[in-house]
Amino acid sequence: MQQPHEPSGAHRQGPSSARVLVVDDDPTVSEVVAGYLDRAGYVVDRADDGPTALTRAAAHRPDLVVLDLMLPGMDGLEVCRRLRGRGPVPVIMLTARGDEDDRILGLEVGADDYVTKPFSPRELVLRVESVLRRSRPAPSGHRVTAAGLSIDPDARRVTKDGSELTLTLREFDLLLFFLRHPGRAFGREELMREVWGWEFGDLSTVTVHIRRLRGKVEDDPARPRLIQTVWGVGYRFEPGTEED
Numbered sequence: 001m002q003q004p005h006e007p008s009g010a011h012r013q014g015p016s017s018a019r020v021l022v023v024d025d026d027p028t029v030s031e032v033v034a035g036y037l038d039r040a041g042y043v044v045d046r047a048d049d050g051p052t053a054l055t056r057a058a059a060h061r062p063d064l065v066v067l068d069l070m071l072p073g074m075d076g077l078e079v080c081r082r083l084r085g086r087g088p089v090p091v092i093m094l095t096a097r098g099d100e101d102d103r104i105l106g107l108e109v110g111a112d113d114y115v116t117k118p119f120s121p122r123e124l125v126l127r128v129e130s131v132l133r134r135s136r137p138a139p140s141g142h143r144v145t146a147a148g149l150s151i152d153p154d155a156r157r158v159t160k161d162g163s164e165l166t167l168t169l170r171e172f173d174l175l176l177f178f179l180r181h182p183g184r185a186f187g188r189e190e191l192m193r194e195v196w197g198w199e200f201g202d203l204s205t206v207t208v209h210i211r212r213l214r215g216k217v218e219d220d221p222a223r224p225r226l227i228q229t230v231w232g233v234g235y236r237f238e239p240g241t242e243e244d
Contacts, residue, residue, distance in 0.1 A: 021062035050074030147239030178237035187234040
């Protein structure tokens with residue numbers, strides 16, 4: 001992990017009501033990350049293994065979890081699955097640099113974001129702020145409906161044919177973006193910029209989220225009708241038509 005200088009404006013942004021659970025078996029990483037988050041205004045809990053993390057999360061439900069992938073015993077993937085089984089909570093996964101398979105696995109089990117080691121704690125704080133901001137958006141208007149899907153942006157609820165769907169933070173944002181722009185093709189870079197707020201990053205993040213989202217909204221994810229692939233471009237939301 002990079003050890004930058006003390007962050008400027010360290011006490012400025014984190015809402016005091018936001019609780020962040022930091023899960024890492026490296027005490028140096030855990031201490032530094034917790035210190036930066038604390039100075040940014042967050043309430044911080046810490047755990048050094050999976051069972052302890054689950055116990056802490058049950059005792060004080062976090063608003064966000066910073067979760068190391070490589071934990072002793074129960075790894076970060078299993079911790080993420082069990083946390084998600086209890087209800088939606090944003091997760092930022094810490095992964096080894098250059099290990100794309102691990103990053104994809106983290107996204108597949110529902111991580112909303114990831115940061116690769118070594119990392120700047122200041123960058124991690126910014127990622128935490130970004131994810132929490134998107135999980136608590138300002139009131140954004142009326143319900144959006146299409147193709148049997150109905151989204152309430154303010155309540156962050158999605159139903160399909162009357163049944164509620166369980167989506168992660170990014171899946172929700174991605175689906176809402178598609179429903180607000182039907183019939184228009186978007187490249188992965190554009191989706192990353194518009195939905196994730198990133199100017200650059202691993203484009204497999206978008207690919208994984210598209211696959212997960214199709215698994216939840218399509219009648220047959222192997223032959224998607226709603227979220228269509230536009231070869232050479234990216235993806236398009238096209239309600240009510242068959243994909244070529």
